[in-house]
Amino acid sequence: MIEKEDPVISEEEAAQYDRQIRLWGLDAQKRLRGSRVLLAGLGGLGAEVAKNLILAGVKGLTLLDHEQVSEESCRAQFLVPVTAQGQNRAKASLERAQNLNPMVEVHADPDRIEDKPDDFFLQFDAVCLTGCSRDLMIRVDQLCSKHKIKVFCGDVYGYYGYMFCNLGQAHNYVEEKPKVVKPSGESNDGPEAKKAKVDPNETTMVKKTASFCTLKEALEVDWTSEKAKAGLKRTPVDYFLLQVLLKFRTDKGRDPDPQSFPEDSQLLRQIRDDVLESLSLNSDLLSDDFIRPSLRETLLTATSSSSTVVKAMAWWTTLDQTERVRLRRFTGKLQFVLSDYLWQRLFCSFSFFSFFFYSWIHFAPKSDTRTAGCFLVFYIC
């Protein structure tokens, strides 16, 4: 990791970043301003992430992608000009990406991420992986955790997508909590002031530490344990779908494609059976509906997004504090960080290009408790 000098915010930057500085403070903006990020994969998702990071004003963003611009890339991704077909995707995205904000150092790297040595990753403060294989992600995640580099992974498969983050075993952050104002006892303010109230504008900063599990741990939950079995009912099937999709990608080197519908749907079913068997789970956990005529477009069944969300939300609010804590431990204490830490914020608001809507597995009610889920999964219907 690079040694950071305390970057100074220029007047031009202060004017441009004014609205977000009001959101997360000048300190946070300075830290952003001194940070270098690696973004792997410049598909539709990668382009959106690149846009948001560049607009936010990081120090440097490296676009890493070995793929060539295909006809499809031009549709899904707004950084690549129509005329760039056949060029390297990262290089083709460079100019427009840089134009979004000249104050950020944007680099394009056409290499394969698998070919990068360990110390390549060590020059970054955060790494964001899209379109990568399971093994690669696990390797990078392990490596980065050791060196206190933040890791974010995510992908979009048609209607469906996921996101994962690992901010380390001991991630320090600061949470802004409302201050409780005790009644002063003075008569000046009138009868109203005698009540102790929470003034939402009065806040105090509380230091906290959160612990994240690794991607390997998140993907290799032991479903035979008692705790896991108990939690299984409440775990959305999306998690297992993700396992199937990652395995497909590993086995075939690509994602399911409607062009190869017959063989791909056959393979998906097979992988589904294999994956669930290896996890000692029933194969009807993930029904055949998940493979439909439009592969790569539609991978989830049945319930509409809103009813699932409502059901899940209702379930969560019925848990009391202890149950929620237990559930968090069960999913490996994968917590999205609160307030001040920029990374989580930027990546968690992945804007999924055009056609995506989202669902999620665990969430906090409207209070200050944290989300327990490590995965943000979503689908559109």
Add this chain to the structure above:
Amino acid sequence: VLFFSSREKKRRRIEDLTEKMAVDSGHRDGGCDWDGRWNHVKKFLERPGPFTHPDFEPSTESLQFLLETCKILVIGAGGLGCELLKNLALSGFRLIHVVDMDTIDPSNLNRQFLFRPNDVGRPKADVAADFINSRVPGCKVVPYPFIEFHIIVCGLDSIIARRWMNGMLISLLSYEDGVLDPSSIIPLIDGGTEGFKGNARVILPGMTACIDCTLELYPPQINFPMCTIASMPRLPEHCIEYARILQWPKEKPFGGTLDGDNPEHIQWVFERSKERAAEFNITGVTYRLTQGVVKRIIPAVASTNAVIAAACATEVFKIATSAYIPLNNYMVFNDVDGLYTYTFEAERKENCSACSQVPQDLQFPPSAKLQEVLEYLTENASLQMKSPAITTTLEGKNKTLYLQSVKSIEERTRPNLCKTLKELGLSDGQELAVADITTPQTVLFKLNFTA
């Protein structure tokens, strides 16, 4: 309503402009579509799927409709607007009109990515339209006012503007024998963001909950209690509000009203605030904070806008094509604390002042003063009017009871505020017509005298 009478003129003007815009790309007939350009959209529209609407019939017509006929109005070319224009243009919509009265400011550049530093000062609608038109072949974005649209999608920055738009669409509804004519419905997709929070909703005027049906969902503006500002400040914001609300009107340093965009005004408020803060040992008064409080600046960042705009654009697509079931009907998003989102069906209010067509009830004793009625109209959570003008018909003649926005009429009608309803000649069952900035159509109230 004024704009309808000049609609023809405007329509001709817009058509002229559209002609001009088509010329430079020279592809009015869709000749700019290279092979496979819309394959990704065709996947949604030319075949069935597990999520498609039960009544959906795959065909090539939907895509043709998107490309050639469907007109979209985007209101606002700011944080959400830029994202929306990008998403819609890349999804196949080609006839897009964008309205925005604002000009570009450097603070917009952290998220309104269709603009560059040398665009500062230019009108947002123009720059946004230019950018998209030159970037997306075949797309025709026309900046400013509207004619007839199939769908309206909003990225507005005020609740009043939303209520206005909402009221406008409701006024366009037509009823035959008391039954709503579905072809008169223009769907309204409304998105809003504030820092890390946002929401997206689908409104079918006359059918689903409208903006006013759920007015109480909007949090009230933060106003510190006067007693805190005047005598017991604890926060730097209290000191700033003291300078703004109490000192400025008293001292009128530059004459006239406080202008948040004038650095000299802000500097003055800043210095007075610092003095006050020093008196009470309060730290934290900065120029930036002063600006924020005076201008009521809302923090903003690209990512929240991206998320909400993506949801809105998806809904425009779904509704335009009838291929998928639309959001039903209100989604909230918040990533301040982890990541939270929730969708629910907002319900219509039976007696909504905007969409229920039910005359609104006003219950007052005859001895109540007009002032009380005025306060009710502004303070009631479901009405939240800003400066209502109240008129009625007395002895066959139209009479203005109180109107605030025109100085001479305000002075003339001010004495009425202290008079009782009985003294003003109003009777039980009397209809009062109330006009306000929050609604394009006058709202009718029925006065019910209580004991």
